Amino acid sequence: MDPSQFLEGGAVGVSxxxxxxxxxxxxxxDAFATIREGGETTVVLEGDAVDEIDADAVEPGWRRLTFEMDLPFELVGFLAAVATALAEADVSVFxxxxxATDHVLVKEEDLPTAVARLEELGCEVAD
Known part of the structure; x- marks a missing residue:
């Protein structure tokens, strides 16, 4: 399966x-996501909830791009294609x-560049 088949015309929502x-x-x-690995827990919170958490480190200012499409588990390289395209535009991702859903967080100041790059890949980005 070719990731471009899913990117072309694929819906992407912007938070x-x-x-x-x-x-x-x-x-x-109230975390949007919680990831536990070894002795570390990472939580992703909406910006206004940050004041309520005791955290060692906080990296604020991310916007969420949600790929609103069904992606089969056997699809190889979808996120690699997205991450590579954004890296080529100098956009850092989380x-x-x-x-059933993939999310890519980008810094708020990089959002216009990320949206333009995804549209170049054929995605239909709606905010």
Whole structure:
């Protein structure tokens, strides 16, 4: 399967919210995402919830791009194609995947560049 088949005409939503990526030692009940690995917990919170968390490090100012399409598990290289295209435009990413949905977080100041690059790949980006 070719990732470009899914990128061409694929819907991408842009969050209204900004997010912060936080390194902490505990979960947060309002987290958009929680990742536990070894002795580290990372939570992704909407920007206004950051004041409520005890965190070792906080990286604020991210916007979420959600790929609103069904991607089969056997599809190889989808996120690699997205990440490469954004890297070529000098856009840093923080990637989250759930069972059925992929999200790419980009810094708010990089959002216009990221949207333009995704549109060049054939995505239909809606905010």
């Amino acid at each position: 209204d919210e900004t997010y912060a990526v936080c390194r902490t030692d505990r979960d947060h009940p 990637v989250l995947s759930s069972y």
